[in-house]
Amino acid sequence: MLLKDQVALITGSGRGIGRAIARLFAGEGASVFLTARTQSELASTAADINKFAKAAFVTGDLTSALDCARIVGAARKKFRRVDILVNNAGHYGPVVPVQDYPLAEFDNVIAVHLRAAFLLSKLVLPEMYGRGYGVILNISSLSAKSAFAWGSAYAAAKAGMLGLTRVMAAEAARKGVRVNALCPGPVTETVMSQKLGATLAKKMGVSPKEQLEGFLNTLLQGRAQTVDEIANAALFLCSDQSSAVTGQSINVDGGAAFF
Ligand SMILES: NC(=O)c1ccc[n+]([C@@H]2O[C@H](COP(=O)([O-])OP(=O)(O)OC[C@H]3O[C@@H](n4cnc5c(N)ncnc54)[C@H](OP(=O)(O)O)[C@@H]3O)[C@@H](O)[C@H]2O)c1
Numbered sequence: 206m207l208l209k210d211q212v213a214l215i216t217g218s219g220r221g222i223g224r225a226i227a228r229l230f231a232g233e234g235a236s237v238f239l240t241a242r243t244q245s246e247l248a249s250t251a252a253d254i255n256k257f258a259k260a261a262f263v264t265g266d267l268t269s270a271l272d273c274a275r276i277v278g279a280a281r282k283k284f285r286r287v288d289i290l291v292n293n294a295g296h297y298g299p300v301v302p303v304q305d306y307p308l309a310e311f312d313n314v315i316a317v318h319l320r321a322a323f324l325l326s327k328l329v330l331p332e333m334y335g336r337g338y339g340v341i342l343n344i345s346s347l348s349a350k351s352a353f354a355w356g357s358a359y360a361a362a363k364a365g366m367l368g369l370t371r372v373m374a375a376e377a378a379r380k381g382v383r384v385n386a387l388c389p390g391p392v393t394e395t396v397m398s399q400k401l402g403a404t405l406a407k408k409m410g411v412s413p414k415e416q417l418e419g420f421l422n423t424l425l426q427g428r429a430q431t432v433d434e435i436a437n438a439a440l441f442l443c444s445d446q447s448s449a450v451t452g453q454s455i456n457v458d459g460g461a462a463f464f
Pocket residue numbers: 216217218219220221222223240241242243244246265266267268292293294295296317344345346347388389390391392393395396397398
């Protein structure tokens with residue numbers, strides 16, 4: 206088992222990619238602490254995992270600094286420490302050009318992806334440094350490295366996460382802590398991706414099927430990625446299998462970005 210006796214705090218773990226990461230990590234021996242805003246999804250994920258491993262959860266809104274602190278406190282109270290932090294929670298935000306983008310929505314998208322990753326890292330790093338061991342994984346996106354119209358806050362937040370990843374890796378490398386990022390391409394089975402696809406199709410005046418096929422055709426593999434493919438890459442980056450990898454962003458996008 207690759208994560209035996211580790212404690213992982215995974216944000217946005219009630220559904221989608223976060224849920225798949227939590228299930229996989231638990232199957233590899235980790236105790237997983239879940240968080241998101243929707244209690245029913247967290248309860249269902251935790252109940253599923255509790256059939257074979259230890260899982261617990263607390264609800265919280267990651268755009269709130271107070272909630273970030275409360276979430277880390279609850280994880281420590283339940284499992285005594287945090288060895289692995291996966292900053293996965295997020296939403297896409299409005300699908301509009303910059304001149305129409307509401308400022309409050311811009312701030313909210315930055316807050317859930319970038320500011321929360323900063324705040325949660327700030328909360329767990331002292332403990333990781335004290336132990337001389339820890340891993341932080343930031344779930345960024347192909348959007349950080351590409352140029353898709355109508356998603357300025359999302360792209361800025363995801364690109365910001367890559368900068369944050371590199372700086373934290375530099376600060377943490379000699380203290381036994383690794384920090385990396387994953388850049389998934391289209392994971393079309395998730396709520397976020399399906400909502401975005403439907404909105405883009407409407408704006409482009411094509412059917413959701415046409416919109417999806419057109420996008421997938423731009424990837425070398427010509428297909429979507431699955432939540433399990435993203436979770437497998439997350440497992441690699443959060444386990445000792447990647448013990449010499451830090452400050453990196455790994456593309457799991459079927460062949461779309463090449464840097
Ligand atoms: N799907 C893709 O194609 C794709 C591609 C590249 C990157 N990503 C990234 O992968 C991550 C997971 O996305 P997904 O596709 O799995 O989407 P998803 O199924 O919609 O899951 C998003 C998760 O984040 C939580 N969340 C959203 N806003 C939150 C907030 N303010 N506070 C706390 N939790 C919040 C959601 O729960 P609640 O709504 O209950 O809070 C949910 O658990 C995101 O960071 C996304 O940007 C996804």
